[in-house]
Amino acid sequence: MAQEEKIDQIGLLEEEELAAFIDHACELEHPREMVIDVLRAIQKNHGWVPDEGVELTATILGITPIEVEEVATFYDKIFRRQVGRFPIHICDSICCWSNGGEELAEQFQKTLGITFGETTKDGLFTLLPSCCLGVCGQAPAVMIHQKLYGPLQLDDVDELINRLRREASA
């Protein structure tokens, strides 16, 4: 147990999670296949993956931090920089585009007072463009924490943001 506390210095994983990852890594012939699982778990707990998370993942899997980093930076759903509590992925692919996706993206920017890549001052929302989310029949759509919302009308944006604000303060 002392060993485990030492490798996760800033508490990015729950104790049981960390123990389960280490056990699983010991069982697998190729523990490296777990890299996305570990990064996703860290991100779920911490909101994003700090340098310590890359190092922790490397230690669990017995690989170097750069080997984790080159995977982490490839994927757009792994955040290597701090994001808001609710990262909003707005689909800008063809089906959403053909159903008012650009207007929806403008509405989000207006409502939150930020542009793509920025986070609101209260630390709650980050706006990010995303490629197709796989709900093309319900366009235009956005994804927040792997939950999909669509089709969204411009009027729905205020309500959605307010609901998330209430969730944050509850």
Place this chain on the structure above:
Amino acid sequence: MSTPQLLFKNRRPGETVFIDGYKATGGYQGLEMALKDSSPEEIREQVKESGLRGRGGAGFPTGFKWNFFPSGAPGPKYLVCNCDEMEPGTYKDGVLLAADPHQLVEGMILSAFALQTDVGYIFIRYAYEQQADYLRKAIAEAKAAGYIGKNILGSGFDFELHVHGSAGRYILGEETALLNGLEGIRPNPRLKPPFPATRGLFGRPTTVNNVETIANIPHIITGGALWFRDLALTPGSSGTKLYGLSGHFNVTECFELPVGIPLREIVENYGGGIRGGRKFKACLPGGASTPYLTAEHMDVALDFDSLEKVDSRYGTAGVTAFDDQTCMVAATFNLINFFARESCGWCSPCRDGLVMVRWLLETIDNGQGTPEHLEMLKDQLKNIAGNSFCALAEGAMGPLAGLLNHFEQEIVDHIETGKCPFRK
């Protein structure tokens, strides 16, 4: 007319069927039959006879793919299901798994038996976490029922099945990039050969098949190869297909219909026409990488061979419609923007060429294009297609080829008038 429902047999709005419901309509009968009465060779033969072609976009005959697989080779071998499904306009696998996840689980076990692989992975995209949860539950149920594990149904066949979540990026749908992703290394595509059947996951023989392809296997086993062939409307085709409708249709839902259905039926009967009383102008017949069809293609049958004859592709049969107010330059810019952003950057035709095409389309769409820009577009099409490391850039050239084939006059109008004729 009504199409026999195989894949959507158990589909009900807002519901997910698990093991009891799945078995109630004949689920796992194919597996029980096959493990009792058939050899792996017989199943492979039946799949070959059925004429099933890959449902993930490329349309490679599944039986042939399986024939390359060294099922008798000693040591670990892998079956991988590609549920990355990230091509814009394609959402059928997500719908299938949200309705009836056991179909894929049974299909995986049957396919693994046919190929004699002892480990399977379902590689699933980040946005389909709900479906991944359904699959984990279905796999646990199948394990408890003795369909997964050691000595399945007393046959002596062992099989383990894992769900592997991804974290975004379209390139993971390319099968060798997917294998790198599964291994936990940076997912650039691999050089082929060696093909995955020889050296795939962890350097071992591997077959990668799409969700819908594998979900068809139990139906082929229970219904028979000839019956499956007869489900299609055109000679040389076989089976049903999931058509995901999107864009400007009145109805944007996913339907199970025969392979070979004419475009007109999709547009008029299932899509309910174009919204707002507008006219149909064009569609992507099978995802973002398939060249446009236009109103003159209404009687073309939607199947692999018929669409190739009109310089397009069947792809994934995700049909995205555009109304008569759509600027096809702008639509193509949107599509190329997607491919340019999703390029992994490994080879220069893709990394640099797609950015160049994007810039050309943007310039023309903004009314700043010249006749040279049009020539440059044609030049890029010629030089990118066929010269990239994997199929991503090749796919990106689909909509550009469609634009130049059918809508060159629209490009010329932009250039001559110095503005987009559709922008108000």
